[in-house]
Amino acid sequence: MEIDWFDLFSTLLQIAVVAFAVIKIVPQMRRSGKSVILVFLLYAFICLLLSDIYWISLSVVHPDERLPFSISDVADIGEQLMLASALGVIFRGIKCRKRLELILTIVASIGLIVLWVVWTDEWIKNILGGISYGYLMFMVVLSDKKTNAFNRIEAIIVWCVSFVCLVLSYPLRWELADDLLIPAIFFYPLMLILTVWFFYKSIVAVRVLTKHRENRMENARRAIAVSTSALIWIRCSAYVSDGIPFTVFDFANTLIIPFILFSVLYHERVRREEASKGGAAV
């Protein structure tokens, strides 16, 4: 089997970043007693770390073995569910209407599951992975709404671009179109532009945490919502791509992890300070 050096480098970088995240979380857990948000985040990151280690080990120990459903898929499902559970705890105090978000995420998830099943012909993995991804997407979209992370126009643009990319990915993946150039011209640049925009929003949200001292809890929640939205978008882009674009999005997936880590740790610090002052704790 040929070694894909870009893929290997990307996975090793992700291992380093996630291991750093795990090392940062453990002392915070000791400091803040037993915070369920940190426990969930720790579990999510350990799942991601073990999934990467498993993937590299499998490539070395059993290079020709590719299974329809493997342990690294279980790890991915676990990571997404734990991240979604952490978001559920962070935002559970805020109520809002969620009918439209539920419909949009269900439609997007079904669209993705159908695409993956037809593309790879692997049913169990894609259905289970799609359900967990859809649940994480729902929690992220809900957290965006609860924190007003994006204004109405931004949200409409993001949803429209997402569905356009999803629709364009069908002819590209199934090679249904006679001229594949048209979807290819729009497909990757659109996804890349939105990825860069999500990174910009995440940087701005995290900068607010370091610059402003008022409304710290709200700002932390908004930073969490924005960075997890970026994660969801990057993963969606990676899952509908292959080759070099996949490696680029996989690399971006690693780069967004420190943003999530920083904003969650900041949120926990503020929560701890508020609890010590006698404020409400999550």
Next chain:
Amino acid sequence: MIYSENILVCIVIPLLIAALFNRKGTRRFLLAFAIGMISCLLSAYITGYVQFLTGITPEEMSAFYSPILEEIMKLMPLLFYLFVWSPKTSSFFSAALGLGLGFATFENCCYILSYGAENISYVMIRGMAVGIMHLVCALALAFGLTSARQFRVLSLPAVIGSISLSMVFHGLYNMLVSKPGLSSVFGYALPLITAVAVYFPFRSMLNREAESGSKETKP
């Protein structure tokens, strides 16, 4: 061929009788140990059945799929205990440890009876690696479940997320030891290294729980 049911009966009966003569904490541990062994036998049945249905080779089954089935079989009694009796965190951890140890012990018993125990160094490596691996998996599962319960967020995603971690750890170990060579050395060392890394945070957590428990009972 070995008669694993007979071995199970032979080990479990003295344990159950010993449980009658012990106090609550020890009895809980002994019962969890026995249930762990029963879970191991049941997971072996299911693994064999799935292998028959799918036509996967025993080596592939052991390396790639049995971790999923075995961890689900370990989760079932723990979830039952958690939801029906709502035990204290320390009691739950004790039950999880007993379950993991029982599972590992029965697996090792059957393995040694099948393949012999002439090579003491290999038996020791296997005993330490498999025993500790099941222990670490059970602890990871128990920690995730108790954390979620403590903050009243014990939902299906949290349960699946917790079990995923133990499945992945178990799967990584099985895959690494499935071929001889450097990878199996890493595989055998993995549970021990993880247990050492987990030991100190785990002890401090249990001490904190004990301190908060004693504060609550003081008038």
